[in-house]
Amino acid sequence: MRSRWGFAARSLSVRVAAAMVVLVAVVSVVISVLTTAAISSYLTKQLDSKVQASQGRAIGVLTKGGGGPPGDAPHGQDAGTVTAYLTPSSASGNVITADGVVADLSDTAVSVLDDVPVDGTNDTVDLPGLGEYRVHASQFEGVTVVTGLPTKDIDDTINSLIGWEVLFGGIGVLTAGGVAVFVVRRQLRPLRRVAQTAREVAGLRLDTGEIGLTARVPDQLTDERTEVGQVAVALNTLLGRMEHALDARHRSEQQVRQFVADASHELRTPLTTIHGYAQLSLRQRDPELYTHAMGKVMVEATRMASLVEDLLLLARLDAGRPLDLRPVDLNRLAQDSVTDARIVGPDHHWALNLPPEPLVVTGDEQRLHQVVANLLSNARRHTPAGTTVTVGLMADDRHSAVLTIHDDGPGIPADLQPNVFERFTRADASRTRDSGGSGLGLSLAQSITEAHGGVVTVTSRPGDTCFTLALPR
Template sequence: MIRRWTARLRPASLRARVAWIVLALLTSVLVVLFVVVDLALSDRLHDDARTRLTDRVGLAQQLDGQLSAEQLVDRLGGDGVTVQLCRTDGSGCATTVPNPAPPRPGAGDPRGPRPKPVRANADVPVETAGSVLFVRTQLNGAQVLTLSLDTTQITEALARLVVLQIIGGAVALLLAGLAAARLSRTALRPLEQMTTLARQIAAGDRGRRLGTAGPDSELRRMAAAFDAMLDELEAAETRMRTFLADASHELRTPMAGLQANAELLLRENPDRAERERVAVALVRESRRAARLVDDLLTMTRAGEGIDLAQERLDLIEIARTETARAQALAPALTFLVEGDEQCPVVGDPLRLGQILGNLLDNARHATPAGGSVTVTAERRDGRAVLTVGDTGPGVPPGERDVIFERFGRGDASRSRNTGGAGLGLPIARGLARAHGGDLTYVDRPAGACFRLDLPAAAAPASSHPGPAPTDNGSMQRPRGSPGGRR
């Protein structure tokens, strides 16, 4: 219940909350200060009253025997002190009443100068009766001296001080509240500007930014972080739009082929040879679309984290298997496998074969007829390094980062004659990084070269050398044409 009412009473505005917090802190400080002052002043005034009585006792002991009872009473009275001097048998009492009005400055005491008070040698107890303080002491001549002092004036003075403190504190809190509201409005103005700008950006004005001008402060750092977040969101939105545009563009070609061939079968009644040609075209276009969809799924899974099998593999054997497949697809090229006899790694054989297959597909599409593709695998400082180099035209320096982006290719055309859809190298790099390695482009004078760097597996205690690297291909009849990289 208390929390519910507290939540209802809490201001919704940050500026109002700051002002209320400042007022609450200032109120707490004033209350503590006023209480401490009142207690200290009250103690001091009461100590002064007790000291006044004990000093009069010392003065009475000093003048005892030198003055008559009336003269002694007259000397001890004044300043609110009531004096009563009586014999022990109750007879012959002399009394004086306190003079509440002190003499005017410079007028002097009409009763003459007073001796300087002397403190009593003995500790005289001060007793209390209501608001009256009094002391009793025995003088020579069987006389009892009673001194009393009414502290009502002290209590009233403290009460007036409390009233003044309350009025002054209320005025101070009012002024502090106005100042806090104005200062908080000035201090939080950048936040209001950020809110306005954020609404404009949400309304569609994506190019606006908060800016980082001004002194280095928390608001400036927040504005810089906000601008960086907007830049990243805008870049991500641009990449997403580009990805969707490229994906739709790549899918449009096979889908258009499928639609055209299907309409041909429905609209006309071709002979058997034409039907077989149309069926082959349908299968080819459907495989192209299926491969593109599979590549897109692989890219998505690699970015989100893909489950990999962990097996001990020989990178050389994977290279030989994939080069044999590539040789069958491009008999006009020469494929070579070189390097160490064994290059063990731990990973997923299917995904590692996909990495090398994408690299070899990229190389055979880019290498002209009569060229060669060389695969080299070796161990370097606990790493398994595999390079795939070709004798093609290479990749210009300005396009070496583009080829690792989705749908990025070495040429600007979007023609299917150049090979894939620009997903082979991004998929290969994503799978390499999923294995704890990386795929990079290596600069060299002629041709293109890609390096796959993976953590090497520890060599077993007893290992047998494998067969020496062999040539998996030979120069044959020229076939194929150069093209862009996937």
């Protein structure tokens, strides 16, 4: 795989190490260039000082010699010093050799020195046969005096310095490369652990069955003060949410399977009864038996129709179908519900505890009436005769309307309470088909309440069971 620049892709550690090596190389080159320039400038200034001193000694010869061009080089000059005395009518020059001998300059060299400007500055010239010189020219009583010293020592020093800089720079770059590879690999070790965790999760089958995501980046690698720690925390958070989502999906699939099985079981009973009595009615010619059979068929058909309606309503609520929202007077709704309950359950004691002022919420009156009716029906069916059922209504400080349905019956079994609002939930002893319940009443109550943005809860112990319905106002 190649990048858009055409270079083969490399690992992050190699690229970071290469970047560090390039950085060290660039810094080394910059330092070397600046160091070379600084030393060259320093040595050139020193040489210029010597040239100025040589210039002074050469002019001193003119002062002692009466102003004419001398025949010999001035005393005290260093080896390699060139001196030229130039007048409109004559030009002469000499150089002190390494052996201390004064030798005349060639006419070409004198011609080069004659071209040096008299401007008070030092210049660099190339003298034939001698090399580069740093020279200075000045006027004294009509004579142009030019003196100079060779730059060979400076050039040798700079060339030697450059050689050492290249050597040390190369050693530094190689050392930086080795250290960079070691340090980068060590520092990226947590990132490799993060990648390993991601690969472990990527290798899991996420499409079927229950998913148990246990792979996590270790806590010691989740320091959010570091970039790798931030990536690790983000990955752990993602894995946690994905695990929660997959578990929720699995639970939902299990609930759907259980729901289908329970619905099929619930529908099979009335269908079997209808089928049996239909066959019986076909074989019987006795009008009384025929009427009894048709009556049972009608009862079971009604029960099945009610169950189908409940299932359809649950499906609509799950799909988020809109409600018919209007102002609902909960005082009147509670009174009507209790009145209906008294007619159906005359052997129970029904009581109301309502506020003096109407308590109004925005909701679907028909569905809210169904919630209260289901809760009252649940209390009637699963408590013995003589049980007192009290319906209370109040407004709390959180801008909610709270409706409570309390009874002093035997209570809900403790093992059933966590699942009491699940669909087709029944207690073995009391919640049977003979009592008329399908196991969907409380599920409908919860779904309708949540569709209104409210919540329904239950607390129960023997002699004290209370369903609490809270709706936003």
